[in-house]
Each structure stands twice: as structure tokens, then as C-alpha cells.
Amino acid sequence: MTNVLTELVDALTRGAVNVVDLTQPLGPATPVIGLPPIFAASPGVTIDVISRYDERGPAWYWNTLRLGEHTGTHFDAPIHWVTGRDLPGNACDTIPVRRFVGPACVIDVTADVAANADFLLTTGRIEAWEREHGPIPSGAWVLLRTGWSRRTDAAAFLNVAADGPHSPGFDVRASRLLAHDRDVLGVGVETIGTDAGQAASFDPPFPNHTVMHGAGKFGLASLCHLDQLPATGAIVIAAPLKIVQGSGSPVRVIALAPS
Ligand code: 23J
Numbered sequence: 001m002t003n004v005l006t007e008l009v010d011a012l013t014r015g016a017v018n019v020v021d022l023t024q025p026l027g028p029a030t031p032v033i034g035l036p037p038i039f040a041a042s043p044g045v046t047i048d049v050i051s052r053y054d055e056r057g058p059a060w061y062w063n064t065l066r067l068g069e070h071t072g073t074h075f076d077a078p079i080h081w082v083t084g085r086d087l088p089g090n091a092c093d094t095i096p097v098r099r100f101v102g103p104a105c106v107i108d109v110t111a112d113v114a115a116n117a118d119f120l121l122t123t124g125r126i127e128a129w130e131r132e133h134g135p136i137p138s139g140a141w142v143l144l145r146t147g148w149s150r151r152t153d154a155a156a157f158l159n160v161a162a163d164g165p166h167s168p169g170f171d172v173r174a175s176r177l178l179a180h181d182r183d184v185l186g187v188g189v190e191t192i193g194t195d196a197g198q199a200a201s202f203d204p205p206f207p208n209h210t211v212m213h214g215a216g217k218f219g220l221a222s223l224c225h226l227d228q229l230p231a232t233g234a235i236v237i238a239a240p241l242k243i244v245q246g247s248g249s250p251v252r253v254i255a256l257a258p259s
Pocket residue numbers: 033035070076080192193194195206209221
């Protein structure tokens with residue numbers, strides 16, 4: 001007897017399917033988003049030892065964690081944004097688990113971002129991608145491959161200038177196309193957040209958060225290894241911690257990809 005799951009296990013064993021880690025390490029060196037100073041800031045990561053095979057606990061090692069929900073590779077739930085505050089199933093503990101698994105559409109704009117750190121994905125680029133790869137299916141993650149995760153130095157990753165941070169993102173019309181016309185699960189990015197670095201001054205401010213979360217869609221930030229995924233054909237698994245009324249969560253994002 002075979003079924004799709006025994007075939008999957010067989011494909012994993014044969015190496016026909018790879019498990020790709022799309023997650024950045026999470027620790028005290030993890031950079032956190034800098035918002036305009038009039039807004040409250042998220043803290044960095046603190047890890048304190050409770051015991052480490054010592055007088056505090058002779059046979060066990062464990063730590064306490066302090067961190068913001070939106071730290072490192074993380075999930076954005078619709079309740080994160082005011083536009084999604086009253087939607088059903090909008091928080092980490094109430095989103096149906098079915099929505100934590102979906103196909104990936106990877107849009108590669110690495111060359112554009114190398115030339116312009118403020119690059120925004122446009123509807124035209126999405127439509128050009130669809131002419132090559134087919135329509136973005138309902139329930140897919142759209143992953144914006146920018147090469148930004150190669151910026152391993154925190155200052156280069158945040159890329160803050162006198163006028164604020166500079167990093168790529170989405171034109172508001174692209175966010176609307178993906179959320180309203182394609183019914184995606186959400187968008188995933190290699191940058192610190194799913195809006196462009198300069199998005200605090202856009203109209204509306206933080207347009208991707210505004211549109212996606214208002215439509216009940218998700219976000220994934222600080223992804224890596226998107227260059228190991230095909231444009232279509234991979235499956236993303238991204239399940240946030242079941243934080244009661246959580247607005248987001250650090251997450252281990254993995255993809256199943258054909259070898
Ligand atoms: C709060 C305010 C603005 C932004 C963000 C959080 C994020 O990017 C986030 O992690 O959701 S842009």
C-alpha cells in the first residue's frame with residue numbers, strides 16, 4: 001500500500017526531497033527592528049541560564065528567554081495590525097493549523113535589490129512572474145527573494161541612514177493584488193520586516209502590514225536560504241508558538257523542496 005505520505009517519507013529517505021531551513025539563528029546578536037523614536041521599541045534577545053549541571057540544578061541545563069514576539073525569523077499574525085484586530089482566527093492561538101502549511105512561490109528580485117536597496121515589488125513584476133511560472137495559487141506563500149540575508153553584519157542588515165532604514169519591500173498595489181486578487185497565505189521576506197525600510201513614511205504607513213493583515217493574511221520576516229528553493233514546487237511549514245492572543249512568534253520555518 002502506498003499513499004502520498006509514505007511516498008513522501010520514501011522521497012525524504014532517497015534524498016529526492018530536501019528539508020531546507022529558512023530560519024536565522026536566534027540569540028543575543030539577533031538584530032531588532034528600529035522604528036521612529038516616537039514609538040515603543042522591541043527589546044533584543046536575552047538568554048539567562050537557570051541551571052547548567054551545577055548547584056542550581058545538578059543534572060540539567062535550561063535557560064530563560066526574553067524577547068519580543070517579532071524577533072529574528074518570525075511570523076506576523078493578522079492581529080499584529082490594527083486593520084486585522086477584529087478578524088476571526090487572527091491570533092497565534094486561534095489561526096487554524098491548516099494555514100501553517102502551504103506551497104511557496106519564490107519571486108527573485110536579487111539583481112534589482114543589488115542596484116537599489118529601496119526596491120519595491122510591483123504588480124508588473126508579479127504578472128511577469130506569473131507569465132513564466134503560472135498563476136499564484138490561493139493559499140500560497142509568496143516569498144520575496146532579495147539576497148538580503150547575505151547581509152550577515154547587523155549594521156548592513158538594518159542599513160540605517162540619516163533618513164531611516166533602507167531595505168526592499170512591496171508597493172501597496174502589489175500587496176493588494178496578492179492579498180485580495182490571489183488570496184495568498186501571506187508574504188515572506190529576507191529583511192527585518194515585511195514592509196520596506198522607508199515604509200513609515202509611505203501612504204498609508206507600513207502598507208504591506210496594513211493590507212495583508214487587514215485581509216487576514218500573514219507575514220514571515222528574516223528568512224534565509226530562499227536561493228535553495230525553486231520558483232514553484234516547494235512546500236513551506238511555518239507554525240508559530242501558540243501564544244494566547246499572540247501577535248506573532250519566533251518560528252522555525254522549514255521548506256520541503258525537490259532535490
Ligand atoms: C511594528 C511596527 C512596524 C513594523 C513592524 C512592527 C514589523 O516589521 C514587524 O515585525 O511586524 S514594520
